[in-house]
Amino acid sequence: MKSGTTREAQRAFKALADHHREIRDVHLRDLFARDPRRGERLTVEAAGLFLDYSKNRVTDETLKLLFALARAADLRGRIDAMFRGEAVNVTEGRSALHVALRAPRGATFTVRGENVVPAVHAVLDRMADFCRRVRDGGWTGHTGRPIRSVVNIGIGGSDLGPVMTYEALRHYGSRALTIRFVSNVDGTDFTEAVRDLDPAGTLFIISSKTFTTQETMANARAARAWSLAGLGGDERAVARHFVAVSTNGPAVAAFGIDTANMFGFWNWVGGRYSLMSAIGLSTMLSVGPGHFHDLLAGAHEVDEHFREAPFERNLPVLMGLLTVWYTDFFGAETVAVLPYDQYLRRFPAYLQQLAMESNGKSVTLDGKPVRRATSPIFWGEPGTNGQHSFFQLLHQGTRLVPCDFIAFAHPLCPLDHHHDMLLANVLAQAEALAFGRTAEEVSAEGTPARLVPHRTFPGNRPSNTLLLDRLTPRSLGGLVALYEHSVFTQGAIWRINPFDQWGVELGKVLAGRILAELSTDGEPPLAHDSSTNALIRRYRRSRSRLD
Numbered sequence: 001m002k003s004g005t006t007r008e009a010q011r012a013f014k015a016l017a018d019h020h021r022e023i024r025d026v027h028l029r030d031l032f033a034r035d036p037r038r039g040e041r042l043t044v045e046a047a048g049l050f051l052d053y054s055k056n057r058v059t060d061e062t063l064k065l066l067f068a069l070a071r072a073a074d075l076r077g078r079i080d081a082m083f084r085g086e087a088v089n090v091t092e093g094r095s096a097l098h099v100a101l102r103a104p105r106g107a108t109f110t111v112r113g114e115n116v117v118p119a120v121h122a123v124l125d126r127m128a129d130f131c132r133r134v135r136d137g138g139w140t141g142h143t144g145r146p147i148r149s150v151v152n153i154g155i156g157g158s159d160l161g162p163v164m165t166y167e168a169l170r171h172y173g174s175r176a177l178t179i180r181f182v183s184n185v186d187g188t189d190f191t192e193a194v195r196d197l198d199p200a201g202t203l204f205i206i207s208s209k210t211f212t213t214q215e216t217m218a219n220a221r222a223a224r225a226w227s228l229a230g231l232g233g234d235e236r237a238v239a240r241h242f243v244a245v246s247t248n249g250p251a252v253a254a255f256g257i258d259t260a261n262m263f264g265f266w267n268w269v270g271g272r273y274s275l276m277s278a279i280g281l282s283t284m285l286s287v288g289p290g291h292f293h294d295l296l297a298g299a300h301e302v303d304e305h306f307r308e309a310p311f312e313r314n315l316p317v318l319m320g321l322l323t324v325w326y327t328d329f330f331g332a333e334t335v336a337v338l339p340y341d342q343y344l345r346r347f348p349a350y351l352q353q354l355a356m357e358s359n360g361k362s363v364t365l366d367g368k369p370v371r372r373a374t375s376p377i378f379w380g381e382p383g384t385n386g387q388h389s390f391f392q393l394l395h396q397g398t399r400l401v402p403c404d405f406i407a408f409a410h411p412l413c414p415l416d417h418h419h420d421m422l423l424a425n426v427l428a429q430a431e432a433l434a435f436g437r438t439a440e441e442v443s444a445e446g447t448p449a450r451l452v453p454h455r456t457f458p459g460n461r462p463s464n465t466l467l468l469d470r471l472t473p474r475s476l477g478g479l480v481a482l483y484e485h486s487v488f489t490q491g492a493i494w495r496i497n498p499f500d501q502w503g504v505e506l507g508k509v510l511a512g513r514i515l516a517e518l519s520t521d522g523e524p525p526l527a528h529d530s531s532t533n534a535l536i537r538r539y540r541r542s543r544s545r546l547d
């Protein structure tokens with residue numbers, strides 16, 4: 001970014017700070033009273049996603065200033081650079097071209113002058129062919145049995161995206177296949193996942209971009225041992241029961257998986273942006289190639305919307321700017337993401353990695369300290385469950401927690417009046433958060449005076465409501481792209497690199513050192529702080545007592 005635009009961005013931040021001082025106490029009740037059409041006006045619809053953002057603490061002036069901030073931060077330039085395949089991941093010298101994963105055949109997206117779309121579709125075609133064979137029984141295990149169980153082994157982006165998508169699209173998935181996910185290096189995860197599986201009918205997908213991740217490699221080794229033990233120890237069985245998804249062919253081969261059974265992707269796809277690459281193989285096995293392509297099409301439609309729509313009508317831009325507004329001006333530290341759909345129960349967990357591994361940064365693109373708060377903490381649970389646990393804090397706690405409600409007009413599993421009840425709840429929660437209940441209203445109901453403060457709801461708690469027609473592969477693809485680009489928008493405003501994750505490295509290095517100290521025979525010399533040293537000694541002592 002040119003230094004001129006940095007100064008402009010500072011001025012835009014300053015203008016927003018001044019404006020915030022003026023409107024920070026304005027209540028949503030007043031904003032709605034002043035403009036009876038606010039609930040229809042502050043909405044936007046694109047690519048099948050309808051967003052009502054009227055219950056946000058913004059005026060037209062706020063929005064104008066937020067769009068001015070986006071322009072001053074050269075958001076348009078950042079978007080174009082990403083779509084052009086420039087090395088926007090500056091610390092690793094890489095493009096971040098996940099949008100190319102969902103480009104239609106025949107489209108052009110280039111990385112270093114090469115159109116990557118044909119390679120993307122070549123992998124998708126191989127995946128589709130493989131999935132059809134597994135699903136129709138053409139691909140058999142070592143003993144000739146058809147594959148009935150699939151276990152995806154991966155962690156982070158090689159797990160959270162796939163498991164979220166698998167769960168979200170279960171309605172569309174094959175019930176003939178049992179699909180499980182193993183991520184944790186805690187042996188419990190693998191042990192429980194395979195406890196009731198038949199090795200002769202089980203396929204493992206080892207999903208790892210780098211194929212070096214400690215947890216995944218340990219689980220992959222456990223899987224190979226389990227598989228071989230159940231199949232008479234014949235090493236040739238590996239070729240029928242293991243496939244890999246990775247960018248690292250040599251490491252896949254070194255592990256013993258034939259690279260003919262490897263589905264590749266590219267270092268221009270970040271782990272947390274990879275669920276629509278071959279990392280989605282478990283999804284495609286579950287829902288089939290047709291639905292997988294619908295997922296891609298939904299994401300592509302939002303990609304195009306993000307690239308082309310003016311900021312004022314641009315869903316990801318609006319959502320990203322609203323997050324910046326609450327984070328940097330109201331001091332909100334978290335965002336609650338509340339899908340009112342049981343199939344989306346893993347969506348918040350997926351979103352945590354997407355948002356927090358991307359924007360949990362404290363230096364700018366050029367290595368200077370960021371002067372503002374960056375990513376909020378994303379968290380959430382499906383509704384209505386959350387209402388009976390943490391919603392108390394959302395309504396009456398001392399913290400401001402902006403909420404994203406996600407709901408669908410049509411149920412996938414209609415059951416009596418359940419869906420109307422579900423929708424009544426999501427709408428009621430957003431209404432209650434925004435408007436609350438005043439002390440006067442509570443008193444007028446005959447509430448004893450001493451209880452009035454307890455039963456008063458301050459309101460003025462902002463939320464977005466995303467109301468979609470139906471949860472389909474296509475709408476899920478759109479939802480994923482919406483949040484990806486909202487995260488990108490936030491990163492662009494904060495001038496940070498949303499595509500690296502150096503913050504996870506130190507723990508990995510230290511774990512390697514400590515692992516050696518835990519497993520060595522003699523008493524190892526320890527040079528950590530006194531707390532870590534003492535915990536290592538205590539663990540070693542209690543382990544040896546139990547041995």
Ligand code: F6P
Pocket residue numbers: 155156157158207208209210211212213216271272357501504
């Ligand atoms: O530790 C963080 C991380 O690098 C994530 O960014 C990534 O999604 C995950 O580990 C898994 O990495 P891989 O797919 O290379 O095993």
